[in-house]
Amino acid sequence: MKLIRFGALEQEKPGVIVNDTWYDVSNVVSDYNEAFFANNGLEKLEEALKTQTFPEVDPSTRLGSCVARPSKIVCIGLNFKDHAAETGAAIPKEPIIFFKSTTALCGPNDDVVIPKNSEKTDWEVELAFVIGKKATYVDEANALDYVAGYCLHNDYSERAFQLERNGQWAKGKGCDTFAPLGPFLATKDEIADVNNLNMWLKVNGHQYQNGTTANFIFNIPFVVHYLSQFMTLLPGDVISTGTPAGVGLGIKPNPVYVQPGDVIELGIEGLGSSKQVAKAYAG
Incomplete structure (x- = not known):
């Protein structure tokens, strides 16, 4: 479904x-x-x-996030080798975990609002999955039993807030509209091989990201297992699995960041596409 x-x-x-x-x-x-x-x-x-x-x-009707506001949105950082390399980071030995605020959640084609005082709003096409049943201390072998389905996510990030303002990454990840989710949640039977899906992102028609989930460092069963050692995952929770190379921060020699009026389009094979238009914060 x-x-x-x-x-x-x-x-x-x-x-x-x-x-x-x-x-x-x-x-x-x-x-x-x-x-x-x-x-x-x-x-x-x-x-x-x-x-x-x-x-x-009517299919022209606005779409909201494909799930209602969950108890939490958990994200895995630097989960693609090529993305770690472009940011100059070492390959993680264990998953890097951060949270996005649930108020970041929005519809897949809603405007993305550039936060007040932001100069480095960035994009990240990601595959997210939704937890289908309560998960605590899950074995990796059984981990997919706890997954309800998969969806497209743009993990917007304000890099100065994230990396230059001290503290945790959450400051640059949880801004309003920074988690457009959808267009739809595809149940597991809709996706033949979640570890081999093409994913892409364009800004103003220029393609910046062109990757595949085959390059996961930590795959979905391991992520479910790993997270469940530290917290209970509740039904409806959203887990986002990281982004391939091609984010604005990684562009050399001059990084590229989202500007008002930019059109950001992205998609994952089997999970549809979405489009956000960037708007300046208006108070």
Whole structure:
């Protein structure tokens, strides 16, 4: 299945895409949130789709984040060798973990707002996955049983806030609109090999990122296992798995950063594409 949330900001309804047609399933699902995933929502929805008819949705309707606000957004830093190299960082021996604020979450095609006093807003195309059931001290061999599905994420980063202002990376990662998610959440059966997906990102039509999940340093089962040693992952939690080379920070000799009016487009094979237009913070 492909799960979507559609409608005006903070009024989104749950839907699905079947054979490129959008359907409203809000009469059987309240939202794609922790309760939905924890209570076998995917299985129940799949059965409902076999036996019931649902109203169609105009595909020009705004899309929200493909999941409702989760308990946490956990990200893995420097998880591609080529990205570590372009930033001058050593290959991590263990996953680097940071959090994005849940208020960063937004729709896949919403505007990205350049924060107040920002001079180094950057892009990062990433594959994210959503936790399907409570995960604590998970064995790597069983880790994929805890994954509900996969989606596209742009892990926007303000590099000066992240790297030059001391403290944790979260300062440069959690700004409002810095986590556009979607267009849809693809359940695991939709993706034949999550470790071999092409991923790309363009700014104003120029392609900066062109990578593949085959270059993960730490793959998804290990990430689930690893994170679950330090925290309980709850149903609906979003985990983002890192970005390939081609971020603005890594461009030599002069880094390139997002400017008002820039159009950022990105996609991952099997997970659709998204587009954000950059806007200056207006207060």
